[in-house]
Amino acid sequence: MNDSLSPCSLKPAIAEVAAAVEKMLSHLLPQAEGPEHRVLEAMRYTTLAGGKRLRPFLVVQSADLFGVSRISSMRVAAAVECVHTYSLVHDDLPCMDDDALRRGNPTVHVKYDEATAVLAGDALLTLAFEILAAAETHPDPKVRCALIALLSRSAGVHGMVGGQMIDMAAPDAEHDIQSITRLQQMKTGALISCSAEAGAVLGRAGADKRLALRAYSHDLGLAFQIADDLLDADGTQAEMGKAVGKDAALGKATFVSILGKERARTQATMLASQARQHLDLFGAEADLLRALSDFVVSRRN
Numbered sequence: 001m002n003d004s005l006s007p008c009s010l011k012p013a014i015a016e017v018a019a020a021v022e023k024m025l026s027h028l029l030p031q032a033e034g035p036e037h038r039v040l041e042a043m044r045y046t047t048l049a050g051g052k053r054l055r056p057f058l059v060v061q062s063a064d065l066f067g068v069s070r071i072s073s074m075r076v077a078a079a080v081e082c083v084h085t086y087s088l089v090h091d092d093l094p095c096m097d098d099d100a101l102r103r104g105n106p107t108v109h110v111k112y113d114e115a116t117a118v119l120a121g122d123a124l125l126t127l128a129f130e131i132l133a134a135a136e137t138h139p140d141p142k143v144r145c146a147l148i149a150l151l152s153r154s155a156g157v158h159g160m161v162g163g164q165m166i167d168m169a170a171p172d173a174e175h176d177i178q179s180i181t182r183l184q185q186m187k188t189g190a191l192i193s194c195s196a197e198a199g200a201v202l203g204r205a206g207a208d209k210r211l212a213l214r215a216y217s218h219d220l221g222l223a224f225q226i227a228d229d230l231l232d233a234d235g236t237q238a239e240m241g242k243a244v245g246k247d248a249a250l251g252k253a254t255f256v257s258i259l260g261k262e263r264a265r266t267q268a269t270m271l272a273s274q275a276r277q278h279l280d281l282f283g284a285e286a287d288l289l290r291a292l293s294d295f296v297v298s299r300r301n
Contacts, residue, residue, distance in 0.1 A: 010291040017060050017077070018053040020070075024078045028131060042112050042120040043127075047085045049103050054224070054296070055080045058195035061289050062213055065282055066203020075137045076147060076198050079128040083155050084191060086124035089117050091164065097246070101237070125155070138202060146201050154194035163187025167252070175253035181222065184255075188228075189221030196220070196289075212278050216289065219275035224296040226268040229254040230261060231301070268297040 025047050032040040056077035063073035092099040092107040093114060100110050109117035131137060132147045153159055163186030175183075196217035200210040232247050233256050247254050255264045272293040279286040 010288060010295055013061075013288050014053070014057050014295075017057045018050075020074055021053055021056040021060075021077045021081060022048060022050075024074045025081065028078055028127065038112065038116055039119045039123055042108050042116050043124055045111060046089055046102070046108050046120065047082065047124065049105055051103055052299075052301075053081065054292075055084055055191060055195040057292070058192065058217065058289075059198050061286075061292075062196045062199025063202045065199060065209075065285055066205055068199065068202045071136070072138050072202055073199065075131055075134070076202060077195075079131040079137075079147075079151065080191065080195050080198065082124045082128040082131070083151060083160075086121040086128075087155075087160055087164075087191075089121040089124070093117060096164070096168070099246075140204075143201060143204065147198060150194055150197060150201060154190040159186055159190030159194075160188075163190070175258070177255075177258050180253055180255060180258060184222065184225040185218070188225045189218065192221035192224065193217040209281065212281055216275050216278040216293075219271045219278065220293055220296060223268045223271035223275065223293065226255045226264050226271070227297050227299060229256040230264055230268070231299075232256075233261065265297075272297050 026044075029040065029044050029047060031037075031044075056074075059077040059080055060070070060073045063076070088102060089108045091097050092102055093109055099107055101107065105111070107117070108120055112120075128151065129148055132144055132151065134144075137147070138144050155161065157165075163183055166183045167187055193214055196213045197210060199205075200213050205213075229247065232254070246252075247257070255267070259267060275293040276290045279290055282289075
């Protein structure tokens with residue numbers, strides 16, 4: 001493994017993007033003093049609370065492959081992070097997963113109230129499309145429309161929302177590895193795939209390169225989710241910043257419950273290796289994306 005693939009070079013790159021997207025999000029979510037200030041305060045509270053910023057990193061790194069300006073990729077990264085954060089706010093609600101902690105802090109409905117949490121999530125979702133529609137994101141309106149369509153499909157009934165619906169029914173359903181894979185491709189993988197493919201859309205890339213990034217992110221997303229299932233089984237609340245062991249307590253089928261821990265780890269490692277192979281046509285320029293595939297299966301939060 002060369003130095004460009006080492007964790008020592010990946011972590012600063014992730015931290016750099018995280019800091020930049022945090023700055024962009026703060027700019028896009030200004031403080032408000034009017035009667036609507038409470039919902040904006042809740043939006044800022046949850047969006048600026050840190051996190052891995054994996055999806056923004058994917059947007060920026062994939063866009064860098066095509067020489068896209070960082071202003072454009074950072075705005076798209078912020079839009080994707082708004083959608084991701086909205087999904088977390090709604091997932092944490094009592095009517096969904098009923099979680100009290102997120103990233104080590106009280107969840108939005110605990111910090112504020114349920115109605116504010118619903119509205120904050122709604123506002124973050126709609127803000128994402130406002131960002132993508134703005135001329136500052138890309139001068140070509142066709143590119144902006146393509147980005148809106150890509151994010152809409154990833155977040156909607158055939159993506160994240162549909163996956164959440166299946167997940168909510170999981171304790172009462174019979175699941176095998178195929179159905180769990182489909183569930184997670186929709187709930188988690190769709191937005192990860194959107195993040196990687198968005199860079200190709202911004203760069204007006206050819207079909208072969210767009211397909212390569214889609215294939216990469218497909219395997220990366222599944223590896224990420226298997227690692228998440230393992231962390232829910234073996235991790236601690238201090239590491240994760242949220243409650244652990246909930247899947248088993250609720251009787252949910254997961255990659256770990258179906259495959260067992262060792263087979264699940266083997267599968268995650270295999271998927272990470274496959275993900276790297278999809279990047280061959282990009283050469284050394286995709287080394288950080290290759291390193292990310294190892295990071296998602298070795299992380300501890």
